[in-house]
Amino acid sequence: MAQETMSGAKIVLKALVDQGVDVIFGYPGGAVLPIYDELFQQNQIKHVLVRHEQAAVHAAEGYARSTGKVGVVLVTSGPGATNAVTGLTDALMDSIPVVCLTGQVPTHLIGNDAFQEADTTGITRQCTKHNYLVKKSDDLARTMHEAFYVATTGRPGPVVVDLPKDILMLPAPYNATAKVKHKSYKPQVKGDLKKIEEAVKMLANAKKPIIYGGGGIINSGPGASQLLTNFARTTGFPVTLTLMGLGAYPASDKQFLGMLGMHGTYEANMAMHDCDVMLCVGARFDDRVTGLLSAFAPNSKKIHIDIDPSSINKNVAVDLPIIGDVAHVLEDMLKVWKSSQAKADAKALDAWWSEINGWRKINCLAFDQGSEIIKPQYAIRRLYELTRGRETFITTEVGQHQMWAAQHFGFDKPNQWMTSGGLGTMGYGFPAAIGVQMAHPDALVVDISGEASFMMNMQELSTAVQYRLPVKVFILNNMYMGMVRQWQELLHGSRYSESYSEALPDFVKLAESFGAVGIRVHKPDELDGAIKEMMAVDRPVLMDILVDQKENCYPMIPSGKPHNQMLLGPVAAGTEAIADEGKVLV
Amino acid sequence: MQMSTEIQCHTISVLVDNESGVLARVIGLFSGRGYNIESLTVSEVDPREKLSRITLVTSGTEMVIEQIKAQLSRLVPIHKVRDLTVEGAHVSRELALIKVAGTGDKRVEALRIADIFRANVVDSTNESFVFEIVGKTDKLDAFIKLMEPLGLIDVARTGVAAIARGAEAL
Numbered sequence: 001m002a003q004e005t006m007s008g009a010k011i012v013l014k015a016l017v018d019q020g021v022d023v024i025f026g027y028p029g030g031a032v033l034p035i036y037d038e039l040f041q042q043n044q045i046k047h048v049l050v051r052h053e054q055a056a057v058h059a060a061e062g063y064a065r066s067t068g069k070v071g072v073v074l075v076t077s078g079p080g081a082t083n084a085v086t087g088l089t090d091a092l093m094d095s096i097p098v099v100c101l102t103g104q105v106p107t108h109l110i111g112n113d114a115f116q117e118a119d120t121t122g123i124t125r126q127c128t129k130h131n132y133l134v135k136k137s138d139d140l141a142r143t144m145h146e147a148f149y150v151a152t153t154g155r156p157g158p159v160v161v162d163l164p165k166d167i168l169m170l171p172a173p174y175n176a177t178a179k180v181k182h183k184s185y186k187p188q189v190k191g192d193l194k195k196i197e198e199a200v201k202m203l204a205n206a207k208k209p210i211i212y213g214g215g216g217i218i219n220s221g222p223g224a225s226q227l228l229t230n231f232a233r234t235t236g237f238p239v240t241l242t243l244m245g246l247g248a249y250p251a252s253d254k255q256f257l258g259m260l261g262m263h264g265t266y267e268a269n270m271a272m273h274d275c276d277v278m279l280c281v282g283a284r285f286d287d288r289v290t291g292l293l294s295a296f297a298p299n300s301k302k303i304h305i306d307i308d309p310s311s312i313n314k315n316v317a318v319d320l321p322i323i324g325d326v327a328h329v330l331e332d333m334l335k336v337w338k339s340s341q342a343k344a345d346a347k348a349l350d351a352w353w354s355e356i357n358g359w360r361k362i363n364c365l366a367f368d369q370g371s372e373i374i375k376p377q378y379a380i381r382r383l384y385e386l387t388r389g390r391e392t393f394i395t396t397e398v399g400q401h402q403m404w405a406a407q408h409f410g411f412d413k414p415n416q417w418m419t420s421g422g423l424g425t426m427g428y429g430f431p432a433a434i435g436v437q438m439a440h441p442d443a444l445v446v447d448i449s450g451e452a453s454f455m456m457n458m459q460e461l462s463t464a465v466q467y468r469l470p471v472k473v474f475i476l477n478n479m480y481m482g483m484v485r486q487w488q489e490l491l492h493g494s495r496y497s498e499s500y501s502e503a504l505p506d507f508v509k510l511a512e513s514f515g516a517v518g519i520r521v522h523k524p525d526e527l528d529g530a531i532k533e534m535m536a537v538d539r540p541v542l543m544d545i546l547v548d549q550k551e552n553c554y555p556m557i558p559s560g561k562p563h564n565q566m567l568l569g570p571v572a573a574g575t576e577a578i579a580d581e582g583k584v585l586v
Numbered sequence: 587m588q589m590s591t592e593i594q595c596h597t598i599s600v601l602v603d604n605e606s607g608v609l610a611r612v613i614g615l616f617s618g619r620g621y622n623i624e625s626l627t628v629s630e631v632d633p634r635e636k637l638s639r640i641t642l643v644t645s646g647t648e649m650v651i652e653q654i655k656a657q658l659s660r661l662v663p664i665h666k667v668r669d670l671t672v673e674g675a676h677v678s679r680e681l682a683l684i685k686v687a688g689t690g691d692k693r694v695e696a697l698r699i700a701d702i703f704r705a706n707v708v709d710s711t712n713e714s715f716v717f718e719i720v721g722k723t724d725k726l727d728a729f730i731k732l733m734e735p736l737g738l739i740d741v742a743r744t745g746v747a748a749i750a751r752g753a754e755a756l
């Protein structure tokens with residue numbers, strides 16, 4: 001059969017359509033003009049014009065995280081590609097499937113320091129799961145489809161396809177299909193049944209079990225969250241989730257202990273420290289989670305389910321690794337649990353739960369809301385309560401507000417919580433919210449933000465207004481880079497070096513100048529009305545909520561300390577919260 | 587679980603697609619994650635399938651060596667990763683070209699030692715020899731050390747190539 005020949009740019013668009021892509025986020029430039037010309041002449045793919053390429057990637061991440069589909073980015077060569085690097089690194093750290101198409105100077109100019117040339121594959125090699133430079137027209141269609149295959153299978157991640165301009169102009173055959181078979185890349189999804197049987201035995205014999213779940217559950221799809229919930233209900237085991245895993249288990253369930261880690265709950269961290277069998281599901285023993293490694297869950301046997309073999313024994317040596325996709329492994333584990341008639345040790349579990357309930361009584365997330373100054377925690381609590389009846393997606397920036405959001409906003413479903421966990425990218429949340437809103441036009445999408453983070457990508461207000469995306473930015477304005485200030489207070493004698501947000505704009509006027517709505521809130525009793533107004537407005541809203549400037553985020557595991565040495569609140573003056581060996585840690 | 591914290595040296599064979607950037611991926615992985623490379627050799631071994639074989643000698647704790655193998659396996663154009671050190675007996679060889687300059691007794695002594703080590707003379711002038719020597723890394727190290735006082739001025743080494751003993755292929 002004669003293969004159809006078309007321009008490279010047409011091939012790119014056809015491959016996107018064949019992959020089921022309906023939205024891409026991008027910014028034009030010389031090297032990608034042929035693709036933009038093709039975009040102009042079709043109506044299957046919507047293009048969202050961002051105001052900075054970093055935002056294009058974050059928007060694609062938000063789109064991907066909230067739908068389970070791939071986020072697609074289109075940027076030009078040189079600065080277009082380098083601006084995308086932070087977003088790509090963010091997607092790599094959080095395992096978000098993104099395909100980023102970058103323009104490149106024509107093949108005969110590569111290496112000549114041509115205008116807007118950058119060694120994009122060289123620069124992005126370490127911040128992508130994989131990348132391609134298409135040097136031959138014949139390879140274009142196959143490479144496009146392979147990029148989607150690599151981005152979405154196994155542990156997901158960002159993939160860059162670098163497209164020289166001559167390749168986009170030259171005619172070539174569309175010689176590939178959306179279904180890809182790869183020679184060397186074959187991720188394992190089914191877990192080893194013997195090991196799963198062994199895991200069931202270990203769990204059935206546990207006296208103090210805990211399930212510690214992470215972002216891998218979200219990536220595995222909503223089915224994985226359901227299976228986790230079934231497994232937890234069947235066994236009666238307590239569940240804690242990482243920052244990336246929130247929503248994988250219903251926050252309102254009584255078996256949920258809250259988030260674990262540096263700003264996790266007291267009960268989750270104490271239970272992790274004292275457990276005897278730990279079932280880690282799609283999490284990676286990140287340093288924010290483990291605290292002091294040598295004292296991490298010292299008396300436990302650890303089972304680790306992960307799709308990525310390199311996650312096994314990276315930070316923590318585990319007793320029983322199971323390589324595979326979370327949903328597949330949990331399904332088998334549940335089957336084996338039932339067929340082997342395994343039973344949790346009810347007596348031991350009762351004792352364990354009463355210990356846990358003792359820790360719960362500490363009420364570690366309590367805060368004291370007076371009548372004058374809004375506590376940031378209170379603002380998030382009110383947002384949570386008032387939005388419960390609506391389908392709500394939350395994104396965040398990075399810092400104190402992010403931790404408060406994780407602590408005080410409850411997620412009962414997966415894919416509703418988008419945050420930059422691994423890289424900790426300020427400026428992530430607002431463009432991510434734009435991506436989420438594109439995918440869910442009727443949902444309420446709120447970026448819980450700080451004033452400093454918001455200013456890192458606030459140019460995207462223009463994007464939100466252009467596409468009539470009614471995203472809400474919920475700024476907890478404490479006029480500080482709050483987490484930096486908190487660390488300076490704890491580590492550097494309250495010398496607040498460069499962490500004060502000087503010369504802030506008037507956010508209400510800023511919103512209005514972009515054609516969005518601005519609302520300022522000063523007092524606790526104004527908050528509910530303002531949130532309701534924000535929800536009622538069908539336009540982008542910038543909420544400027546003036547909160548307590550000195551509030552710190554607790555509880556906290558100080559750097560270099562184990563789980564059972566959490567700070568529950570401010571320490572007395574003159575005592576060192578963090579020892580010297582902890583100060584070098586981040 | 588506890589893992590050994592002793593630093594061990596491992597020889598790892600890696601089969602990769604011979605495509606542009608593949609070596610940069612491997613080296614970038616090592617530099618980016620702070621692993622050691624003691625030796626690295628690469629050459630195409632299957633022109634029809636366009637496959638190259640990388641032989642890596644690296645050192646680290648058991649946990650680090652495991653990580654290195656897992657991280658290598660994760661790279662998309664990598665077909666196989668085999669740890670020859672743990673998978674049984676293997677042979678490893680390295681080739682070196684060694685230039686020794688001098689006259690008189692030292693020149694004669696250099697030739698005599700070369701003979702003992704079964705090194706070949708592949709270039710000769712009135713003031714110099716280039717020896718070619720093949721063997722295990724420690725044999726080459728020993729030969730080079732002996733040449734030092736005899737006028738050693740230049741060394742080129744290929745790095746280690748290694749292969750498992752027996753009838754099994756990689």
